[in-house]
Amino acid sequence: MLNGWIELDKKAEGGPRVLRKVESIDDAVKEQLLSIRNGQSDALTDAQKADFKKRKLLVEVTVKSFVLKKGAAFTTSLTKPETDLTMDMLTNGSWREKQFKAYNFEALGVPPASGHLHPLMKVRSEFRQIFFEMGFTEMPTNRYVESSFWNFDTLFQPQQHPARDAHDTFFVSDPAESHEFPMDYLERVRKVHAEGGYGSQGYLYDWKLAEAKKNVMRTHTTAVSARQLYKLAQEGFKTSKLFSIDRVFRNETLDATHLAEFHQVEGVVAERGLSLAHVMGLFTEFFKKCGIEKLRFKPTYNPYTEPSMEVFAYHDGLGKWVEIGNSGMFRPEMLLPMGLPEDVNVAGFGLSLERPTMIRYGIENIRDLFGAKVNLKMVYDNPICRLDKQ
Numbered sequence: 001m002l003n004g005w006i007e008l009d010k011k012a013e014g015g016p017r018v019l020r021k022v023e024s025i026d027d028a029v030k031e032q033l034l035s036i037r038n039g040q041s042d043a044l045t046d047a048q049k050a051d052f053k054k055r056k057l058l059v060e061v062t063v064k065s066f067v068l069k070k071g072a073a074f075t076t077s078l079t080k081p082e083t084d085l086t087m088d089m090l091t092n093g094s095w096r097e098k099q100f101k102a103y104n105f106e107a108l109g110v111p112p113a114s115g116h117l118h119p120l121m122k123v124r125s126e127f128r129q130i131f132f133e134m135g136f137t138e139m140p141t142n143r144y145v146e147s148s149f150w151n152f153d154t155l156f157q158p159q160q161h162p163a164r165d166a167h168d169t170f171f172v173s174d175p176a177e178s179h180e181f182p183m184d185y186l187e188r189v190r191k192v193h194a195e196g197g198y199g200s201q202g203y204l205y206d207w208k209l210a211e212a213k214k215n216v217m218r219t220h221t222t223a224v225s226a227r228q229l230y231k232l233a234q235e236g237f238k239t240s241k242l243f244s245i246d247r248v249f250r251n252e253t254l255d256a257t258h259l260a261e262f263h264q265v266e267g268v269v270a271e272r273g274l275s276l277a278h279v280m281g282l283f284t285e286f287f288k289k290c291g292i293e294k295l296r297f298k299p300t301y302n303p304y305t306e307p308s309m310e311v312f313a314y315h316d317g318l319g320k321w322v323e324i325g326n327s328g329m330f331r332p333e334m335l336l337p338m339g340l341p342e343d344v345n346v347a348g349f350g351l352s353l354e355r356p357t358m359i360r361y362g363i364e365n366i367r368d369l370f371g372a373k374v375n376l377k378m379v380y381d382n383p384i385c386r387l388d389k390q
């Protein structure tokens with residue numbers, strides 16, 4: 001009716017009737033749909049399309065298609081691009097034909113494979129550094145096997161002292177004895193033990209050379225200090241600050257905090273008119289450099305030092321005082337037979353390397369730090385040690 005093709009006769013006989021109005025029609029919608037079917041989708045305006053879609057005469061679909069063709073570098077065989085320009089490629093000219101892989105500047109570098117210091121050695125380097133800063137020189141510690149003479153007798157440790165027992169000390173069976181000793185010095189050592197001298201009554205016992213000859217695994221690095229102090233007396237005394245950090249051996253019952261071999265850090269200062277106050281000042285400075293500020297000294301006994309002091313440090317983490325070392329002024333019965341001048345005093349102190357390392361790295365069982373059960377990953381992963389305050 002809108003197009004004027006038909007009309008409605010409402011008054012017709014028998015009710016409203018639809019009547020043809022024109023002879024022929026021109027059906028534009030049909031024409032348009034046919035032309036779309038023939039592929040001429042742009043024959044319609046957007047408004048017409050929207051109208052047809054609304055009337056559900058039309059659905060619009062998007063069809064994407066791709067055309068693949070062989071490219072210039074098309075090949076059916078895979079070749080890996082070169083990653084290295086080699087000498088051969090340069091000399092035979094094959095580099096001209098080769099495909100080279102482009103550099104990836106975003107790629108992470110390969111971590112360089114390198115050696116790793118064991119935590120004990122890291123802490124050792126830190127202690128060495130502190131000693132060097134304080135003007136100390138390092139003693140030669142390459143002698144693991146010592147005669148009892150240098151390990152005990154020169155240190156005025158009597159031959160019946162319990163530390164010289166096989167329960168505490170490893171004796172060496174082959175070779176069981178040392179034979180070369182500075183005989184005049186040895187005689188002075190015998191005499192001070194057996195008869196006294198230098199204002200001391202000695203121990204008054206029958207000192208035996210056979211006992212002094214016995215080889216032991218050195219039980220402390222103080223044996224090294226004794227050799228060095230004797231050498232110092234022979235070469236003409238001069239003020240000396242000496243240190244050593246190396247392995248010592250004791251016949252200990254093994255447990256979580258004790259091994260039969262461990263490391264000692266030892267410092268020795270020889271100077272004219274050295275007083276206990278100097279020595280305490282020195283320790284205070286040394287431990288301060290290690291990050292330990294609160295120190296306490298407690299009297300103790302060593303055969304070779306008088307006075308002797310155990311050094312305690314307040315451990316903030318543990319909230320208590322812990323023993324960190326042993327120290328003292330070497331006795332005249334040890335120093336004078338060596339030939340050191342009478343006004344020379346020598347102070348010494350020793351501590352273990354394991355203890356600060358375990359505290360530093362939070363290792364609770366010494367066997368995780370040293371020995372056959374050590375996990376190499378622990379060695380790789382632990383950072384360099386800095387003995388500063390936590």
Ligand SMILES: N[C@@H](Cc1ccccc1)C(=O)O
Nearest residue numbers: 220222326327328348349350
């Ligand atoms: N030799 C002592 C340490 C020490 C060294 C020097 C002087 C006094 C003590 C020890 O084994 O514990």
